[in-house]
Amino acid sequence: MILLRTCDELRRWCGPPQRRQRPLNFVPTMGALHPGHLSLISSALQTRPSPNGEVLRPRVLVSLFVNPLQFGPREGFVSYPRDLGADCRTAENAGVEALFAPSEQELFPGGESELTRVIPPPSLMGSLCGRSRPGHFEGVATVVARLLALIRPDCLLLGEKDWQQLVILRRVVADLGLAVEVRGCRTWREPDGLAGSSRNRYLSAQERRQAAALPAALRSVRVRLAAGEPLGEPMVQKLRLDLETAGLIVEYADLVDPASLQPLPTLAGGQRLSLLAVAVRCGSTRLIDHLLLMPRLPIVAIDGPAGAGKSTVTRAFAKQMGLIYLDTGAMYRAVTWWVQRHGVDAADAAAIEPLLTGLELSLEGGGDGDLRVLVNGHDVTVAIRDPSVTAQVSAVAAHACVREGLTRQQQAMGEKGGLVAEGRDIGTAVFPHADLKVFLTATVAERARRRALDLEQRGFAVPPLMDLETQIAERDHLDSSRTIAPLRQAEDAVKLITDGMGVEAVIEALVELFRERVPEDAWPES
CATH class of the missing domain: 3.40.50.300 (P-loop containing nucleotide triphosphate hydrolases)
Known part of the structure; x- marks a missing residue:
């Protein structure tokens, strides 16, 4: 695996899209690689037919950049786990061909104050995590757009766990006319159902046991729905109560349309897919998860x-x-x-x-x-x-x-x-x-x-x-x-x-x- 540290090295390795012999798939990360990242890399490595029907093995590039723009004042930017050596070994063992790990100065040569910002639609940023994390999605969109401009990949792979981020980045790519496929990949979960996240390593042994209440509460919602209980505010309130009883601090538990991220009062008879999204605090660690609900198959x-x-x-x-x-x-x-x-x-x-x-x-x-x-x-x-x-x-x-x-x-x-x-x-x-x-x-x-x-x-x-x-x-x-x-x-x-x-x-x-x-x-x- 090649380790790239500068934008010039990155451009040379990627090459112009029109001269590439194989598709280039890109997985952006902030490091602290875990099995969830590895599942994204595995998806990126899968061969898919080209427009002319030819099947080619893709090149896979992973970026590692702890993005300061997406951290709030008290969100732990300095303490975010960093271990470049371990991440390089993990990525190489997973089949990654190149890892791009730039410095902040390399990616923002003029400093943050001189950086052109990408501002996604307020309607998508104003709900769920956006309410308590002002500037977060603007920071994500700005850095990802910068990376896409440098790499010009065929496909950008993102986890569905961060659903709001996935929706926003799809919109950014579409609105900016970027020629890249955005592929969402299934959430990787630990045996007890906890969604994979770099933040899980912050949990103490006791908090890790406590965190299992989050996926358990969501599974309980699915069971009650299958039993015929209507989805509305009473069920959402019961979900909040289950989480609080387990000692988790509920930041939000909202039922929204998965495309617009706008609130839904209930799962009406004609409603299609719905998203029940949750954010909680377990000790000092913030955890997010969601449940996708279909009144019928697609x-x-x-x-x-x-x-x-x-x-x-x-x-x-x-x-x-x-x-x-x-x-x-x-x-x-x-x-x-x-x-x-x-x-x-x-x-x-x-x-x-x-x-x-x-x-x-x-x-x-x-x-x-x-x-x-x-x-x-x-x-x-x-x-x-x-x-x-x-x-x-x-x-x-x-x-x-x-x-x-x-x-x-x-x-x-x-x-x-x-x-x-x-x-x-x-x-x-x-x-x-x-x-x-x-x-x-x-x-x-x-x-x-x-x-x-x-x-x-x-x-x-x-x-x-x-x-x-x-x-x-x-x-x-x-x-x-x-x-x-x-x-x-x-x-x-x-x-x-x-x-x-x-x-x-x-x-x-x-x-x-x-x-x-x-x-x-x-x-x-x-």
Whole structure:
């Protein structure tokens, strides 16, 4: 392992991003490395496909800098544990290739007074730890932004234990337009549940036993919720009482939205993920922890126009995240095939409605991992991809009887969550409370090119690209102008334009968006 002490050494070791042969992953720390840090390093060492599908072993860089900007007047900056030799040995044994340990003068050459500061949004800094630690997150954001500018890594890895810090740094990276993925990693815990922290070494033997009451109290909340007790102020007050009874001084115990960090009065029926965050004092040591609460398993809604590649990436994304894949487009294609089989006009709603009575439509996972579509037990997976079905599916899907029937079936499938669905109105009509909504699209020209390739691979005749572009544009118009459930981007959906992106790159973008909303602590990757 290489020990880097100056910014010049760091720049030379990192090299320009465009000349790197392998991805560079970065784990920032203040030293006093413990198993929680090692779990971050382990995640950083994992190989992941590049946008072109190539799998490369990443280089891992760890920084060690006790940041004076994030300490308050009585927060123990001078006494913070420092042992560079021990940290170097720990990092090297973990597989780290380089450790950057600059002096304060090296990182702040003009001194703190001349340093350009990064000030995150007050709405994110004003809650939880920010109330009692003014200037803390400004100090964190300033130093991390400085490090990111020097290193320009492909990925920044942060622990989910410091959830507020993770949310703030994600916002800083997004607002400053920094080209780096921010990856949150699951909290490492000791056998009794205490979250890993460098501050745990401050605890005496008696205080360490006392500190175990923090994770125990949070586990008790989960047990009471599972038993049907509603989550509201009475339960939060009971949590505070349990902590105080154990001799811990409660700084806060707040129920907040995990994305905005704003208070939530209760876990309402339509509420998605919630965060119960706690900070306590055990002796002179400040400890934080949280509990992520889901009224149901996560739901991802992916909408977009025809030919945007939704089915391909959604299927792969669902498999990677351990979610059920719900191909609603295939369901509408199956109904269209059924209508054609009966020789009924796709525009005749009155003639179509009786065909829906007794129609048994099911989606099954095949032995090869692909989705099979069955109509009354008959496998129509290939048949529904015929161009004749494609030409009429918009007309059939526009009928209220079809939309209502399939929407009810899809919502029933999603009652327990744990799925990703794609279609035209998933985020607006079917799952309006989805945890993540994505509007996946591409230009008409790009979709026509993909459609031609798909037809060729399936053995169908391939029309001229100009004709395919015309067909796609016409279908876009039909889908977006229909009266019933028109194609439109949900207000809270993220628009993802996939021109020039390979399948792996789109999947990686979806995973990153998912992790911004659903942490590993709540839903580990399969």
